[in-house]
Amino acid sequence: MRIFYVGDFYSNTGPANVNKVIQKYNQDNDLFSVKKNIFMRFFELILKIFISDAVIFSGISRLNLIGIALSKLFGKKTGYLMHGSCKFESEINRSNNKKIEKIEVEILEKIDVIICVSKLFKNWTKNEYPKYSNKIEYVNNAIDVEKISLKQIQNVTGRNDKMLMSTGGGAPIKNIKSLCKAIDSLNKEDFLNLRLLVLGNDGDDSNEIKSYDFVEFIPTVPSEKMNFYYQKANLYIQNSDFETFGLAPLEALLNGCNLLVSQNIGMLEVFDAYENSDIIFNSYNHREIAEKIKSILIDSNNERLLNNVDWQCIDPEKLSQRFKKIMSNSKG
Known part of the structure; x- marks a missing residue:
């Protein structure tokens, strides 16, 4: 055919x-x-x-x-x-x-x-x-896995342990506002001094997101330059209300990031197994998000999740x- x-x-x-x-x-x-x-x-x-x-x-x-x-x-x-x-x-x-x-x-x-x-x-x-x-x-x-150089990832020296990352800009469906509230509480209550890199276009939530002093908001980045930003971050978070698939979390994982995603993301199907600590069950509960950020920063999940990807299905x-x-x- x-x-x-x-x-x-x-x-x-x-x-x-x-x-x-x-x-x-x-x-x-x-x-x-x-x-x-x-x-x-x-x-x-x-x-x-x-x-x-x-x-x-x-x-x-x-x-x-x-x-x-x-x-x-x-x-x-x-x-x-x-x-x-x-x-x-x-x-x-x-x-x-x-x-x-x-x-x-x-x-x-x-x-x-x-x-x-x-x-x-x-x-x-x-x-x-x-x-x-x-x-x-x-x-x-x-996913175009040829674009990822594992050797390059292993040799990354500029990764910031305090840097978190999310994509989707100010679009309400990405729910980065709740993520900001979680990080704000961690910085104020646990003195973690975390930073958040937000990539994407402006939307209705942009002003609130930008109001946090730990946020660096960058407009849409060409796909060929995304690896540069993934390799700056320690943890990639996708807190979407709904994501039909979600390539960015997979790309972040391949670039060495730890991963935290909401249960409303289609790409979860590519994992043979994952743990509750990898998943945000209530994307509006900033306390849950904060606890899971702390957990992953202590106990990395990158290697475990990569080993559980069913590469055949992508x-x-x-x-x-x-x-x-x-x-x-x-x-x-």
Whole structure:
């Protein structure tokens, strides 16, 4: 089966970085969208849909709706690689994306198979959209492990034992506010003198996060420079209300960071085993977060978690074959 992947393969967003990994490790004669100009993109859609057996769309756009219609016209199976829910994220982040939400609903209605990026997100989507439950599948996000030099990590000398790190900027869904409250209590009550490095765009929570004197807030960093920041930190924390997968925690782990994540993160599925001390069960309970930060700073979990990663379930070549199996079995 020859698949045509349609999406963003050039920007610095999370979905685009996942798409790049899919493209890099593809060993078949599959096709990928490359045109950026909207008119050239339209003609590319016509040509590559015609010579493909199936089309997988990533991203929410009117042009993708046109692509789905063209695929139906040519008798091709269609899949939607669903990285998140625009409707759900808009509600939490208090943003107004009604037009995009409407397009998302149209895509879910018209697509042959919805491919979520984790089993957690698949189950959530089935519960949120029960009428589509019989056409919802999942394929974990793949990670480009070639970009990580283990020798380089072992020789890191600039890591700061007092430096914690989180990504997501000021987006409320990342819940970095609660993390700040936990660190503030540790610094005031236990005199730990911890620092927090926050990477990401501004959002509704930015001003409160920046008000803490231990926070260093850095705007979005290109993916190729993320390793530099991971290797500065001792502990990476992802305290999200909901994370459909979450590549950043895995990348941080591979870069030598200890790890603390909320239970609402899809990437937890890649571990064969983990301990309660690795998980935040209530992402708004800053006392719980503080206790688990202290625990991990005393007893490192990096090596233990790395030894429990199921690399097969995030191997890009194996996941490429899973895409083919799902599309072959879909009822187009």
